[in-house]
Amino acid sequence: MKLFFYELHEGATDLLTDAVLVTDQEYSPEAFASLVLAARAAVVDTFEEDTLVEAIARELERSHGFTYAGDDKLTASMSVGMDEADTYLVETSDEFRSVIAEVDLSS
Secondary structure, three states: OOOEEEEEEEOOOOOOEEEEEEEOOOOOHHHHHHHHHHHHHHHOOOOOOOOHHHHHHHHHHHHHOOEEOOHHHOOOEEEOOOOHHHOEEEOOOOOOOOOOOOOOOOO
16 A cells, blocks of 8 residues: 655744644645645634644544544654664653754754
8 A cells, every 4th residue: 555645834833843644545735735724724713732733634634534643643752862872762651742843953
């Protein structure tokens, strides 16, 4: 089975959030944009998730069969470092969520 991956970004706030969605159906970028806009319109005034991105991802899961690769579906997480001691299994917790951050280390 071939899988297709789609991503949502929310960067207008201080907390940058992303969502990865997976489906076995391929959508053109324009068709995916239409689905996202419809999902956004359906949830924007009533969502209870922590972020709009997560609410849209869950709506796409409900209405179009996408799988949202959220923390609740995470089986294992590894921290990886150059030294073996910095490579270890990260314990999962209901108290913490994944955060993706882009850092400029050049300065």
